Amino acid sequence: MPPLPGFMPVDPGQIGPQSFANGAVTREQALAEVRADAARDGIEIMTDADPEVKRYMDDAARREGIDPDALHALTLGDMIFVREARQDDVRVLREELIHTAQQRGMEIGVDTDPRTSSELDAREELLKNAERWALTPEEINEIQQEIIEIKSRGKYGWQRV
Known part of the structure; x- marks a missing residue:
């Protein structure tokens, strides 16, 4: 599949722990930052270790017609629900945090x-x-x-x- 317009293809060999050795942000720093951003914005991050969160996530996956294990996270207002196995996944958390911001700008009834x-x-x-x-x-x-x-x-x- 060709790259999207405006995007340069990325060589997977350039991504990984070695790419962080040049003084850029580490994954640990990025994880701490996304958690701090969520706390600052009043966003609660909850895992499916809570049975209610698991039930909600599993039901949401079924409604979408996907295997519950394929749904890594979802956003509901100012809450991020994430699978326990993905609770330290920077990409998943950052994407869901962006979705919370997008949802704030698209409130129903406003x-x-x-x-x-x-x-x-x-x-x-x-x-x-x-x-x-x-x-x-x-x-x-x-x-x-x-x-x-x-x-x-x-x-x-x-x-x-």
Whole structure:
């Protein structure tokens, strides 16, 4: 399968413990960071060691037509439910944490535009990872200005001249 537009293929041989030896963030640091981010945002992470969480996750998997073991985690409001075997999986936890942010912007019954929410989330994620993703000061300023403009208009989209 060809790579998605805008994405460069990654050589799997470049990923692994050796890739963290160059002074980048370690997996342990990344795990501590995602847990701290969740705590800061008031997000509770619960495992299926709790029988109620297990029952909920298993039922959700069945409703989706998948094997319960294939459902590693799910998000419900400000709670992340994760399989005990995946509770230290940085990727799973970070993805679910992003979903909590997305859900906040798309609350049912509130007059929100999912595209606006997604665009703001994407820009904020860029700013959060600016150093890791090597964004220039000009790009950072541009992103910050775009956020200000979107929030002042109350929606995403081009302003007509």
